[in-house]
Amino acid sequence: MSEFLQVANAAKEASRLLAPLPRAAKDTALRAIADALVARAEEIVEANAADVAKARQDGTSEAMIDRLRLDVPRIGKIADAVREIAELPDPVGEVVRGSTLPNGLELRQIRVPLGVIGIIYEGRPNVTVDAAALCLKSGNGVLLRGSSSAYSSNTALVKIMQEALEATDVPAGAVQLVPGLTHESAKELMRARGLVDVLIPRGGASLINRVVEESSVPVIETGVGVCHVYVDAAADQERALAILVNAKAQRVSVCNSAETLLVHEAIAAEFVPKAMAALTEAGVTVHGDPAFAAVGGAAVVPVTEEEYSTEYLSYDIAAAVVPSLEGAVAHITRYGSGHTDAIVTDSQTAAKRFVALVDSAAVAVNASTRFTDGGEFGFGAEIGISTQKLHARGPMGLPELTSTKFVYVGEGHVRG
Amino acid sequence: MSEFLQVANAAKEASRLLAPLPRAAKDTALRAIADALVARAEEIVEANAADVAKARQDGTSEAMIDRLRLDVPRIGKIADAVREIAELPDPVGEVVRGSTLPNGLELRQIRVPLGVIGIIYEGRPNVTVDAAALCLKSGNGVLLRGSSSAYSSNTALVKIMQEALEATDVPAGAVQLVPGLTHESAKELMRARGLVDVLIPRGGASLINRVVEESSVPVIETGVGVCHVYVDAAADQERALAILVNAKAQRVSVCNSAETLLVHEAIAAEFVPKAMAALTEAGVTVHGDPAFAAVGGAAVVPVTEEEYSTEYLSYDIAAAVVPSLEGAVAHITRYGSGHTDAIVTDSQTAAKRFVALVDSAAVAVNASTRFTDGGEFGFGAEIGISTQKLHARGPMGLPELTSTKFVYVGEGHVRG
Structure with a gap:
């Protein structure tokens, strides 16, 4: 033996x-x-x-x-x-x-x-x-x-x-x-x-x-987290900024930190510059798609498709402008890891739809992805975070x- | 594609x-x-x-x-x-x-x-x-x-x-x-x-x-069932016979039918001949170990070790005499498939101990193994019977x- x-x-x-x-x-x-x-x-x-x-x-x-x-x-x-x-x-x-x-x-x-x-x-x-x-x-x-x-x-x-x-x-x-x-x-x-x-x-x-x-x-x-923050057209933008910075930068090395920012195109011109300022101040490098870069300014680094499905676990975030909530869901479905995805919105309809369509272990509404944690959930201790369904x-x-x-x-x- | x-x-x-x-x-x-x-x-x-x-x-x-x-x-x-x-x-x-x-x-x-x-x-x-x-x-x-x-x-x-x-x-x-x-x-x-x-x-x-x-x-x-009926020293023997015949012969082709009979040695001389009569009457061939054959008479066919871990799914049953409840549990642990195992006993202590020690999807006390079924449990329908733990x-x-x-x-x- x-x-x-x-x-x-x-x-x-x-x-x-x-x-x-x-x-x-x-x-x-x-x-x-x-x-x-x-x-x-x-x-x-x-x-x-x-x-x-x-x-x-x-x-x-x-x-x-x-x-x-x-x-x-x-x-x-x-x-x-x-x-x-x-x-x-x-x-x-x-x-x-x-x-x-x-x-x-x-x-x-x-x-x-x-x-x-x-x-x-x-x-x-x-x-x-x-x-x-x-x-x-x-x-x-x-x-x-x-x-x-x-x-x-x-x-x-x-x-x-x-x-x-x-x-x-x-x-x-x-x-x-x-x-x-x-x-x-x-x-x-x-x-x-x-x-x-x-x-x-x-x-x-x-x-x-x-x-x-x-x-x-x-x-x-367990544990692979390509988490998204989707800022909806109906978002309270101040909340969105606070959630975004917290989800990305409060602790970058953990699985429930955000790796991708998705912004609804209706608010991109207004929100993206504010997001760039807040993220830059937090020491975060933003890797954006062309639509994001067009409104985000020179500090936006071009993103590759591979980065969308990668955990940075660092002061980096991918970013894209999406045409709709459904576009955000399609992005998350394609590139996400099924860990935690957040929507920031004041629309009850949008929140309900996002919760229904996103197939992840946790879906956050108007809250940072960082709360997906056994301790935060009150479970007392955790052995890991399952990203599978069984x-x-x-x-x-x-x-x-x-x-x-x-x-x-x-x-x-x-x-x- | x-x-x-x-x-x-x-x-x-x-x-x-x-x-x-x-x-x-x-x-x-x-x-x-x-x-x-x-x-x-x-x-x-x-x-x-x-x-x-x-x-x-x-x-x-x-x-x-x-x-x-x-x-x-x-x-x-x-x-x-x-x-x-x-x-x-x-x-x-x-x-x-x-x-x-x-x-x-x-x-x-x-x-x-x-x-x-x-x-x-x-x-x-x-x-x-x-x-x-x-x-x-x-x-x-x-x-x-x-x-x-x-x-x-x-x-x-x-x-x-x-x-x-x-x-x-x-x-x-x-x-x-x-x-x-x-x-x-x-x-x-x-x-x-x-x-x-x-x-x-x-x-x-x-x-x-x-x-x-x-x-x-x-x-x-799903579905592999090497189910046991253990007849304890403290069993009501009439109940044990009814449960045994039902578990084995009510429908032989299903996973929750019994494949092995284990009898406590203290009652073997008395119970085994009755079990042989009842099983033979139900058309069941009994494949017994030497201790079982010694009290079961000429109708007992010798059992091989391999049979203990095989689903007969037919009018056949393996049988052995065990020295104790712990001996029955050891047999079940070694040869069982973790589907359903039954104890027949009037001893509360024996029942509690058997339930605690047998590591199977279902444990039956004074009941036929045939009840392990989504319909019988009131679940309305079943896709199968899981024999794994996850x-x-x-x-x-x-x-x-x-x-x-x-x-x-x-x-x-x-x-x-």
Whole structure:
């Protein structure tokens, strides 16, 4: 048996013991993990130093190194996040629906853990702990496959979590790091149908596409956000400017930031110059189509069609003038990623139509795209934002890490 | 563009027009389909005769030919089923949850169609109409890929449905037959990510496995049922006999019929002879392990390990004696398909433990496995029974053919 299969089998076995545990057992285990992370912070910092040194050697940018770096205060925050997850309600055991059937059978549909969740992720080592905590809270085992750049940190974090679980009712095997960083081990994870119940890739478009293409395990796609702000003919333009700048520039590196501005042609001559001024002041470069450039002035950089479907994740925004609301919807349908698209309008009819026609995880009316977030929605925590339609769409909290089971109880009922 | 892609694009385009239609428009279209099927029944019978003749030429069994055959009364029943689907509530537009966030944003999660649903199925041509009607009712376009044995019938049925839609608000392109029956067209369907939102294979284990392995479109696995009846030490044995015979023999060709009997060793000597008598009387051959044979008498045929994970779909049942409830659960975990497993017991503790430990779409307590069915559960109609954990598990009705969309409405809200 490969090293991967040993680990995956261990996670599966542990998940069977974990699934029926009551909330108190899981919360105690999460607090033990938080305590251990704080108590062994120096050990984590040391392991992380090896990753940082290697990244520096590899010529990684300082911005990326900063994302990778762990220090004692950051570890404290990671532990706090685990404690917050312990405070959240347990989704497992919730009766989703139930009835007594006409024949007297008592039918209930009950929330149960998925089993083993595989997470393939890039970048920051805090995801290692965050994802593990969310999976444990929802009664699932977890197989973690982080990036090679954080392997030393992730190894230390998983070891500390496992050792913390030893003293609790949650089996230590429920949290596993996928051994090695070979393509082979990623491939094994993606083909482990039956052992792994769902794979959640967290990262850029290329990672997600590769997982979707190669995986026979069901996948939940997350996080690619080509979000649009459409400024309608009937928009309150001051609101539109505030929403536009917030959606683009409040934090540029996240999936719910705006990447494209669409302006109705009826107001383009009036609105575009104001938008250019506001965006320029916010440090944003605007890549516009000819119609946009015609009213936007010399600061408008020509846009390519490819840019319309690309996440800049930077102080850049694509821009186009559209002939109508339907034209905006057609643009979004063609180039968007189905994450979040906003309309700014005072027309109830336009808002209703936009909401009906835009086929995205979230549609914002007179609000910034930046609100599409588990925390903002009040879900308490999120494992990612699904841009697919199956199982979960939009911010995924703890209930999205569960399945359901039908239970029916009779008194010798047979079917006639 | 391949013929498949033309058809898939047409379905996608039509699905965008169909998605926002109100219930009345969809119900009218369904009734138009039902009327057209009845009015043009002779045409369908004629097309079907070609399939039947070909099947006979190919040496197909009479039982299979009977499943394939359409006559006027059967077509009437198919039309009635469409009318029943028109009567069901529309899942689209349901507000799944909603709240006003602390910042005043109004958040709603609304049920929306999935988009385009691909169905790959074997056997009976009634599935063509049934699946199309369920997809239309839930606002989805549908790509139908039936078996070659029913190609002539399916072509006629789809043509009649499309022509019936011409006179309604539902675009005729929303119902499409995948052209040709080559492996290439099935492959194109399975790789049509972005055009097809979900694939539902309906058929045997080998079809389903192939789709799961090859598809980059998200798949919902359905229908393979290796269902167990576990007779506990604390069982009411008369109930156990009635449930066992019903689960096995009331209808042997369906996925929720029982394929394996597990008996607690404490009652084996007493119960097994009674079970043998009852099963034999129902015409069932019992394939038992040595411990079962030791008390079951000469009529017990030796079982092979492979049989434990096979759907007989016939008057055969595997049987084993288990040392404990945990032993029964271990057997089910190892060999089951996660469809439906039943316990017969008068012990509340045993029932609770079995429900907690068995990880299947449905768990029955003192009831036949045959109740796992959308109709029996009161869902009105079902497109299949999901044996996977993502998106939908167990009988899938109309809501399971939808996704959701978050809509949030503000008054110029920006994130701080």
